[in-house]
Amino acid sequence: MPELPEVETVVRQLRPALRGRRIVGGAVRWPRTVGGRSRAFLEGLTGAEVDRVERRAKYLLFHLRREGGAALLLGHLRMTGRLHVEAGTTPPGPYERVRLELDDGRALLFDDVRKFGRLRLTTEADAALAALGPEPLGPSFGPAWLARALGARRRRLKPLLLDQRFLAGLGNIYVDEALHAAGLHPLTPSQRVGPEAAARLARAIRRLLARAVKREGSSFDAFYRTPEGRPGGFQDELRVYGREGRPCRACGTPIERFEVGQRGTHVCPGCQPGPR
DNA sequence: AGTCTATCCTGCCGGC
């Protein structure tokens, strides 16, 4: 599933192909992907020039220059979304939901098997962006911030770390991996995590994400591919996610899987002693 | 304030 490292990979690969390009037309094959108003969506985009391509949490930000002023095309891949640039003559695949034609004869394609992904035309003041927590690879996140933030909440670690308003960019895979790397159990109440453990967790999160970006993300199933069509490489380095019943690479204890907040959760009982 | 449930979707897998 696309989380921060996967989205960062997509942004990095799309950036050179899109910067300076003008959108000359397009087609919406599944209106809900763009919020239901396909006509307004395409009219708002046609003629716009892509200024910058950036990432914020798991969102892709396409900053646009238009005659009527600046705008923002906001993308979210959710579970199975895929954005890639292909020749404009590429026939639509079975899961193509949106296509934006570019002035160089190519096209930006949005494929999405499960149709949860979204493209939305908005502005930089979008409420969804304003509500996000800090970037785990950014300057405001670190051991001190995390220790204070965990103490200020009374929630179990896993749902809290998945909450994008608390910290933006982690998903199910990297939360499980970060908690294992820090030796923390997902059910631990956040206010019971001391400064030392919080520092360990903060460092684990940064190290993990940076490494995963380097490996172009994790391709755990058939869904995630980079825009250039390659699978990521970080799945080879996963220590708990998807490894139920197999021995922990650190201590040999079989990895266990259970539900936390309706999420498949993986722990090593040896490395991550339970709370209480 | 925090937790739980349902919703959106489809492909895939296990059971029969």
Add this chain to the structure above:
DNA sequence: TGCCGGCAGGATAGAC
């Protein structure tokens, strides 16, 4: 072999 129920999962809304 084939049908079918259940599951996975990011974000969000609403109930408790």
